[in-house]
Amino acid sequence: MSKSLWIILVVVGLVAPFIVYPVFMMKLLCFALFACAFNLLLGYTGLLSFGHAAFFGGASYVTGYLVKTGGLTPELGILGGTLFAALLGYLVGSLAIRRQGIYFAMITLALAQIVYFIALKAPFTGGEDGLQGIPRGKLFGMIDLGQTYSIGGSPVALNLYYFIFALFCLGFWVIYRTINSPFGQVLKAIRENEPRAVSLGYKVERFKLMAFVISAALAGMAGSMKSLVFQLASLTDVSWHTSGEVVLMTLLGGVGTVLGPLVGAFTVITLQSELSSVGSWITVIIGVTFVVCVLLFRRGFVGELGRLLKKSL
Amino acid sequence: MADYILETKNLFKEFRGFTAVSGVNLQIQRGHIHALIGPNGAGKTTVFNLLTKFLTPTSGSIHFNGDDITSEKSADIALRGIVRSFQISAVFPGLTPRENVRLALQRKLGVSYHFWKSDAILLQLDGRVMELLEDVGLVDYADEITGELAYGRKRALEIATTLALDPELMLLDEPTQGMGVEDVDKITALVRKVSTRRTILMVEHNLKVVATLADRITVLQRGAILAEGPYAEVSQDPLVLEAYMGSAHA
Structure with a gap:
């Protein structure tokens, strides 16, 4: 993809907090990373996980606990959450990749429900309340992430924003590198024709498991970031709604495209925030949008655009 | 014996x-x-x-x-060193013929688990890829989408991919199935050509x-x-x- 497009996107990311409501921007970055991590599995390996909220939410609890109760600095909290998600991904993945298609999805869903149950019942997760008032803390013990600057009369947590933006770029780069690596080539081969990949001598289980762990770890990182932004880890993060939402974002934007999940996350988050005044009708509106989009653009926004331009985006 | x-x-x-x-x-x-x-x-x-x-x-x-x-x-x-082909053509339809063949060669580089490396390191295989595509007459189609190629060409690509592994024993499951007369002759000649130094x-x-x-x-x-x-x-x-x-x- 062209270099200029990347530069434009980075510049947009850098100036965004001066133009858009920064918490909205940060939420967007968290969910965009979550969707990109999910897309690594669905779009590039052909595995539909229906339990990704377990990694997103699980990591957000772990980060919350480490920072709030353990008193760790935010970067260590995020590292802890990410590692936890990777480990959980290894366990879930080891079981799930033994089956294919809908059975794979069902195993991931079932295991994610177990994580939900633990989050509801365990003594350190705060039950129905979740973990509230998670401190943002000082990055490396020096930079205060809670500090706000006055922009246009309203306080903006610029330090936190740029920390989140940097993490997003790191996560996105890992995904981009993975897709465009020798490893990524084999993943695409597995997606295209698994028996043929086996007959070429690739141990597809190992490749699937590695992809699953990478995807889970990055979904976890997104959840960890979220818990710092909202200072909250809640049951919503681990619920199956969240697992479904990330499927929706990825399909809307374009599965198997690099930029699709970004666009999908942007669309869903914007709709949610713009329509928050209409109350519970919001699910109906998003549902209708989804149906219309899937009927009109089967490859998602970016997928259809890529087809028009005859380029892979 | x-x-x-x-x-x-x-x-x-x-x-x-x-x-x-x-x-x-x-x-x-x-x-x-x-x-x-x-x-x-x-x-x-x-x-x-x-x-x-x-x-x-x-x-x-x-x-x-x-x-x-x-x-x-x-x-x-x-x-x-036992590599098989399939009854229905076994290709990676969404990838190009170049990538199809490269996937077979890539394993020997030993970098297939390296998700942190750029796939640019696979370009070193391109010379051999083109040789193999040349053998089966697909050089002109190297960068098309495989799924859109004619049936006979997909089968030829499958053979090129199998050959890339340099197998000792090649198992071909109905290599000429569903082909026109002209393609059958081509594949027959191809199988004969690749049968030197290996068992089929x-x-x-x-x-x-x-x-x-x-x-x-x-x-x-x-x-x-x-x-x-x-x-x-x-x-x-x-x-x-x-x-x-x-x-x-x-």
Whole structure:
């Protein structure tokens, strides 16, 4: 993809907090990373996980606990959450990749429900309340992430924003590198024709498991970031709604495209925030949008655009 | 004593009471083109699937170069040098022919798990990729989307991909199935060309192809071996004539 497009996107990311409501921007970055991590599995390996909220939410609890109760600095909290998600991904993945298609999805869903149950019942997760008032803390013990600057009369947590933006770029780069690596080539081969990949001598289980762990770890990182932004880890993060939402974002934007999940996350988050005044009708509106989009653009926004331009985006 | 690259001993495969393969003793001589023929449902593809471990035999054993490989996994068998093609063309349809062939070569570089490296390191394989595509006449299509190629070209690509692994033993499952006359001749010539320095076991319906290519033929019927020998001999066997040739020439 062209270099200029990347530069434009980075510049947009850098100036965004001066133009858009920064918490909205940060939420967007968290969910965009979550969707990109999910897309690594669905779009590039052909595995539909229906339990990704377990990694997103699980990591957000772990980060919350480490920072709030353990008193760790935010970067260590995020590292802890990410590692936890990777480990959980290894366990879930080891079981799930033994089956294919809908059975794979069902195993991931079932295991994610177990994580939900633990989050509801365990003594350190705060039950129905979740973990509230998670401190943002000082990055490396020096930079205060809670500090706000006055922009246009309203306080903006610029330090936190740029920390989140940097993490997003790191996560996105890992995904981009993975897709465009020798490893990524084999993943695409597995997606295209698994028996043929086996007959070429690739141990597809190992490749699937590695992809699953990478995807889970990055979904976890997104959840960890979220818990710092909202200072909250809640049951919503681990619920199956969240697992479904990330499927929706990825399909809307374009599965198997690099930029699709970004666009999908942007669309869903914007709709949610713009329509928050209409109350519970919001699910109906998003549902209708989804149906219309899937009927009109089967490859998602970016997928259809890529087809028009005859380029892979 | 003849040098056998692949042997099966008393191979059985049952599916819920139905015996698809029943006591098959197959011996493939090194360097031969060996054809497996038989009427529909004779168990040819099942034998293939057993040999490459896409199915597990109910009983019996499989030996490759003298080693018992009965309990090995598909991918390990491929690593040993037994590579198969499939009845329906086995390509990666969403990738280009260049990428298809490169995937077969890539394994030897030993970087396939390296998700942190750029795929630019795979460009070093392009010379060999183009040679292989040249061999099967696909150079002009190297960067098209494979799924959009004509059927005969997909089969040619599949052979190029299989060749890229430089297998000791190539298993071809109906290489000319569904092809026009012109393509059949091309594939026949191609199989002959690639058969130097390696052994080929093929399932084939087209008896003209079998007569031209095969050094030795095994005829299967209802999962068991009916006859075996060179084409001239087998084609005169009254049992075979009755079971298979008769209907084929009718």
